Structures are given as C-alpha cells and as structure tokens.
Amino acid sequence: MANKIISQMPLPKSISHKFAARNVLTAKDALSMNEFELMELLDVGFGEVASAIAQISEIVCPPCQTALQLTEERVRDECLGSRLPTRLRGLDDALCGGIPFGVITELVGPSGIGKTQFCLKIALLAALPTSHGGLNGRVIYVDIENKFSSRRMIEIGAKSLPEIFHKEGMAREMAGRILVLRPTSVSEFTDRGQTGPGWRPWERCQGRPCRRDDGSDAAALPWQRPFTFGCVAVTLGILQQIKLSVLEHQVKLLIIDSMAGLILGDLEGDLKIFKQHPLAWHISFIKSLAEFSQIPVIVTNQVRSQCCEEVQYSFQAISKLEAPSNQERVESRLVASLGIHWAHAVTIRLVLEADSGQRFIKVTKSPISPPLAFPFVITSSGISLISDEGIEVKGLVINTIHGQGCSEIFASAGKSLD
C-alpha cells in the first residue's frame, strides 16, 4: 500500500505531473512531507496540495472493518484454523484455542526450564495432518544454540501421540517436515547467503529506508551503510531465506530458539554501533513475516540477572525518596535478556519458571488471557500440565521470573528418570 505509485492514482493530471517531476513517486514519499513542504517543492497552492494529500491518503488508507466483521471472518476461518493448539488444555483455554496466527508468541525462562521441550512439541503438532488437529505443513526451526534433538522429538511424539507415531513411516514423514536451520559457522552462512537462491543484495538509496522490489514495505531494510560485520549479515541471510521459503513452501510455523542468541550473537561484533538498530530491524522483520504469511511465530528468550533495583519512572523515584526503602533490594533478579523494546513487540509472552521446587508456566502478557499460572512437569512425552485450572496471579508477581529451586527439580527429575 505504502509504495503505491502516485502517477497511477486518479489525481488531476497537472498535479500528478508535478509530483513526477519533483521525484515524489510513491505515496510514502508524498506522505513523508507535510503540506507546506509539498507546496514549496511542487510550487502549487495550498488547496491543491491539501486535496492531493487527502486523495492519496484515502487510497493508501487500509480498509475499514468493524469489530463484528472481524469476528465473523474469524469464525469463517475457523475451519482453516487461526490458532495452533498446544494440547495443554488449560493453556489453550486461556489463549482462546492456542497460539494465534500472525503474531509473535514468546517463551521466556531460565536455562533448562523446558523452553526447547515446548518448542519441540509444538513443532510436531504443527506438522501433524489436519485430521489429527495439526496444520499439515512444514515447520522452520531456527536452532541457534544447537539444542534441537531429533531423537527427543520423536520420543515426545511417540509417547504423546502413539496412534500416529506407531504407524509405519509416519514418524519419518512428520520429522521430515521439520526443517532445522543451524547457523553453525559465521562464514558458512554468509557465503550461502550470498550465493544461495534467496539472496538479494539490498539496494542503497539516499536518505530514506530502502524499498524492496516485492513491495513489502514493513520489511524494508534500513541499512544503508556497507556491511562489514559478518554476523549481522548472517542474521540477515537467515531471515531472508526464511521469508522466501515461508512464501514458497507450505511453512505453517516458525520457531526461533533463541531470539536472544540470534541477536546477542550479532552484538558481539560491535556493541556500540549496533546497539539499537539490529533489534529494531529484527522486530519489524519478524513481525511482518508473521503478519503477512499469517503463521504463528514462536520465539524463545533467555534470562539474565540484574542486580540493581527495579527501573522506575521519575515520578516514582520522588515518592521513594520520601519514604526510605524499607528493604534492601540488592539480591539479583532474573529479567528477560532482550529489553523493553522487544517486550513491546511480542503479543503473547509466556514465562516458564521454577519456584520452590515447582515449575510454572505463566501467561504474562496477552490481550485475551488473564494473568494465570499453570504448574507443569516435564515427562518423556514433553511438557504436561499438572492441573488445567490456572492459578490466577495477582499483581506484579506475574512479571517476575523465578529461577531458584531450579537445580532441586533437575536433581529430582534426574533421579526419577534413572
């Protein structure tokens, strides 16, 4: 929409020619200027510019739907599926049927808590034929940290869905649909990226974000400086490849395990220069990917410990000075490794945590679900909820990530496995 060509719009000929002559070619160019700038540039009166802008805006403006139409559409699509059930009943109920299409769902938790287990299971579920409640499509699994285990995945499948996996050849077919991308070495990927079919060198243009030739504006590449940092190009390469294959093949689910690994890996190159940009770029890229291909995207995020106290607004700090802090908060807390900017971009955030010997999965951010916590265990068939009745969490606790007691669980779990 944003890259619509002005000369193809039904504007009065005279002004349309002026736009063309001044190199204001697309709606984006025109709307990036205000009326007075355009008057100056095109040398026409205010009335003409205003009516031209109004006309362009009307054409570019996305279609209006009422919320009722949206619901009806949703119901119509129900047969095609607009959610991917996790088969954890309580969680599915809370999320109105499962992981929604078209948005990013994030898993946050300390290492070893079960994020990868969750991903493995969900990858299998998406690969299942529709008759068994799956999406009957391919899954792209970006495994940054080398944690993907096919054996474990087949085990989960065989234990949790024996009726399917004991059929001849089924395990092979299901596993065959899951494509694992593993950027093991930097150079390998940049090379493949540049020579592979999916590679498109980004155009460099002056002063404004580049437009890509397929017209997908939200995914425009904001890079204008030449790439000297191999690792940034890696991510770029991977994501570009993913985008193309999602469009070309029947990919129904994208999993990135882990997002933090993908981005933090980049940052090691030169932290200062790329402190903000790669994140911004990844966010809009992945979000638009989810949106345009209408597939669920699941990403995992690591945690890091933060020893300073909570970050607050300035007006809160004042009230704090008046009342001297009653407790010393020097102990370290766990926070999600990607900061607040990223947290705004995910639509659903699930926190996996361990608290006093018990694992919990919490719905921390969701436009539909109330803040709920579900206790769970990891068995040979993957994650299973102890109870489908969520515990409603009151207040700030929903945001905290507990890591203590993790080791106890692992020790006991180890014993039980033996």
Added chain:
Amino acid sequence: MEVSGLPLSASQRAKLASAGYTTLSSLSSISSQHLARDLNVSNEEALQILNVVMRTGRFSDLAGASIVAGAQSAWDMLLEEEHNKHITTSCGDLDKILGGGISCKEVTEIGGIPGIGKTQLGIQLAINVQIPFDYGGLGGKAIYIDTEGSFMAERVFQVAEGCIEDMLKLNVSQLKDLETLKEKMHPNTFLANIFYFRACSYTEQIAVINHLEKFVSEHKDVRIVVIDSVTFHFRQDFEDMALRTRLLSGMASKLMKLAKQFSLAVVILNQVTMKFIDGSFQLTLALGDSWSHACTNRVILYWNGNERHAYIDKSPSLRSQSAPYAVTSKGIRDVVSNCKRIRMM
C-alpha cells in the same frame, strides 16, 4: 506581517516579492485587476491571493479590533467545558482522577510497560463510548487504529459482555423492559460500532490519520479514536530522526484538530523506553521530548507494588495524582480492596 509568511505557493510569493509587495498592508487596499496586472497573472489567481491575504489579515490585525475572529472568550470556554462529555473508564478511581473519564475534544496519551493493560484500556474505551444516553454514556461509535496487531475480537466481545452486564445491574428496578434491553444490547451491536483500521507501516498510519477527517464527517457519531500504538512503526525503520519528529508533530496537530472539530476524544497509546537520567536508568514514554508536547493529557500506567496504578503525568486542568485500577476478565474495573484511596503527589 510579511508576505513571506503567507500560505502561498513559492512562485506566487516570488512574484509578489519582485513586484514590491512585501507586507500585508501593501496588499490590503488593492483590486484584484491591479494585482493581476502587476504580477502578470490571471485575474482568478490574483483574486485567490487576495483571499488568502484577507483571511490571514484578520487574524493579524490584533491592534485594531477588540474582537478577533476565531477567538473565544474564557467565559464561553468555561461554559462549553461544562457541557464537555467524558468517557468512563469503568474504573471509579481512575475516572475520579481524570475528572470523570477521558475527556472529549482532547488528546490523551496513555503509556506503560508491556503487559500493563494499555490495549485493554483502549478496548474498554472503545466499548464504553457506546453506552447509551439513558445510562449516562455518549451513545457514540469508536475508531480503533491498530498498528501492532494486538487487537483481539474475542476480547472485545468479552469486554462488551461485561459492560452490558454492569448496565443491566444498574437497571434491575425496571424489570419490565429488561428483556427488550437485552435484545437491544447484544455484544454484537457493540462490535459493529467499532471501526477497525490495521496500519501495517508508518505511511499507512499517516494515511489513516489524514483520512480520518473525511471518515468522521461521514460517520458523525464517532466519539473516540484510539491509536494502539502510535509508537510501533516509528520506532523501527527510522534513520532520519528529524523526519520522524516532523511526521509525528504533523500527526499530532491533525489529531488535535480532529478532536476539536468533531468534539471527539483521541486516545494515543504509547510504549516506554529506558532513558539515562542523572546517572541511572529510568523509564519514560517513548518517542522523545518533542513528542511529549503533542498531547494535552498524559497518563502513565505502572506497577505500584502488586497493584496497577495510573498516574497523571501531564494535564492542564487535572492535578498530578495516581489511582489504582484492575484488569479483570470483564475489562478494566475498580480494585476490589478495603483500602481504596487516591494518593496526592
């Protein structure tokens, strides 16, 4: 006032300047034919220029006239403000600090960390604006501009149900028309009155806002515009920060005009960012300092201990105070506790 300050095209200004017309007074007593000859333009164009001059001149002629066109006395404004409608948030404490709810004719910005309930509040307002007159509402319609894709129709349905439930509770005394009411107020009616736009890039976002004026004049009963969130597209893909500031301020002025012109409420949701102030990191709303001037009221949602609170950060008429609110399955509601209070800051 100088001719160079007039909203004319560059070539017209140049022609005026080269013909010696540099001030407004030099243009005040001249016929269009005369001007047309001097500037070597058509009579119509000259007339057009003179019209612009006349319109601008009236404003600038402050010294001569005591009553200025377009101005309004403070007393009239007060009277008007008293008639000004508010949209309830469904949370009594929040309404109290907001002076009765979100005010029509004003731009209100609401910001907060992820998961605090910005979208929830946006949806709640889009529903509450439709509460009929008989129930103390505005009986209007809502426009919801979604830039993040976090608008869930299922959730809107739940909130509408909650809202209807509360209205019926108010009305238990008149049992006879309960049934007709129930029919009239189906959640689907509420859903049908929310106009939803999904903007996928900042260009589309600007286009929607430009288009709103026309859209609202076709749908006169729209009483609220919710933008969820203004930030998202402007936070990515931007190299040129000056351009960003320009676009944002242009958008803000359009929204303000819209609010005044159609006496509707504009609610802008914003994200937060970390800022390094005085040697420590603090949270502030995103988009920078110049943006913070754009809205009339600014409300920040934050966690205070285990409660969600709203704090009035900026307002010309309301004092800075905070109040607790809760997000329940029915939507935004009062915090259920025995220690309700409003804290002065």
